[in-house]
Amino acid sequence: MDQETLDTEYDVIVLGTGLTECILSGLLSVDGKKVLHIDKQDHYGGEAASLNLSQLYAKLKDGQISKEERENKFGKDRDWSVDLIPKFLMANGELTNILVHTDVTRYVDFKQISGSYVFKNGKIYKVPANEMEAISSPLMGIFEKRRMKKFLEWIANYKEDEIKTHQGLDLDKNTMDEVYYKFGLGNSTKEFIGHAMALWTNDDYINQPARPTFERILLYSQSVARYGKSPYLYPLYGLGELPQGFARLSAIYGGTYMLDTPIDEVEYTDDKKFKAVKTKLGTFTAPLVIADPTYFPDKCRPSGQKVIRAICVLDHPISGTADADSLQIIIPQSQVGRKNDIYVAVVSDAHNICAKGHYLAIVSTIIETDTPSLELDAAFKLLGNIEEKFINVVELYEPVEDGSKDNIYISKSYDASSHFESMTDDVKDIYFRVTGHPLVLKPRDTQEE
């Protein structure tokens, strides 16, 4: 290859092709920055990759299966694209906005997730996605439904500058519990709103100001309203398509990509600022580097959370879901005597991520004991027979510093939430720290076709 033309000086070097890094590469390339993007692994996606089965067995089971056995059971390797991190996109969420803003939508097709379910008293119930479903839902009694309706109307009609729409509540002063009290909502409804709609993984939010919860419920409601079945979208061929799409965007705007290229050494200037990375392909310099936590472990600290993700291969749909091809189940913490919710994310061959007739269910939670697998039992029971189970336990990391001192900007690990909202917060935060100006997305409605 014509390596004689390989440049050694860049505006930005990005290490790791996780979604956070790839979005930043794409945005910065479009801004006109000269980006070099390197991954030590031979595939895109970093910690948030989608793997085929042989990669998955190699990563999580020391490769413990013969090729024949694997193909007999699960068919062709290339039919599989298994997410390591289970998440869905909120239809009206920030990742959707970024996809539209950057036109990365032209590389990726999306489907709706068929439904969201919530676990209550040992059974799962569909979270109503419209008024008809709400009226017939057994989740609440008739009087509670009326109160709930009033609460949701308050949210829908709330206007910041029209004080009478606030109904006497102050989102920044009143706690969420006080809001619940005002609408007379019972404990079971609070649990439903806080966990199945606001998607909090624990109850810490209750005694905090109501605004973040208000915004989450609004996002949920608007996302459901957008396509009608659930608030969630999922890309065909798996979440790994997203980093690939943004990497392509970056490449189209001149970004240079090197996979399978470990970093042999990081070089610093005399005043301990980032200077260069040394690799088998040469030494490359830039005024700053963006990286995932695995590239600078000594500049990161554990965030205090460990997450277990159990990837379960099934040969049948989840019972009680009308054979849905995709769904989310939320098991609120209080239902199973825990501090953190358990999530189940189910996708299937309808999303081109596994061979025909199979389903993938990824069960996850924040670990609370020394025996994390046992913590997921309530979820495993909902799944029925499990053909194969891959357990992945990871510690979450965050950078110690903000990068202003050494020009090393590190992303956070992907958290336990069921969507990408905290990831996009991290993207916007890093973008701001790196460029000095906020990321401004063009509004979807004025988008030219």
Next chain:
Amino acid sequence: MNSNVTSVKLVLLGEAAVGKSSIVLRFVSNDFSENKEPTIGAAFLTQRVNIDDHTVKFEIWDTAGQERFASLAPMYYRNAQAALVVYDVSKPQSFIKARHWVKELQERASSDIIIALAGNKVDIVEDGGERKVATEEGQKLADEEGLLFFETSAKTGQNVNEVFLAIGEKIPIKKPNEHANNANADGSNDNNRVDITSSDNNAAAVSGCNC
């Protein structure tokens, strides 16, 4: 307008500087520029060709340089129904690379992908320059691997339209009742598919882009 239009994703492969983008530029705009910079800023180009009574709309994907350090994403090959592998008849190394790309396509792309091999820059030979890859060598590789084969010049336009026409003729014609949507290789249902660029609410099962 949409009746009898078949959308085809076509991927370009080949060593740097063999003229991949120039061939596309010639095909799409009937244009050529001598000292073209490496490809920047084009997501993909589209061009329609009429074959008998139907239209094939090519969506042409450029590698955007990601092939340079073996960093092409699986996404690139995904649902590609056609591929154009280009080499430079004056550069033997680029022909070796072309063999590599054909193999790569057979491993990574869909099994019924239509592959065309193009030996580009034949104008150099006509101008008295030295040819280093014989026509017979290209033809032999094409015969062995079941590829369409043309020698082309993006500069003069020789055989450029012909390559795309030949590919278009091998594309299975879509039945009129199928709506113009993205390639869906496995024929799975489009239930639940959404167009997130649309600002309309409740836009269930919207068809693909109408660019």
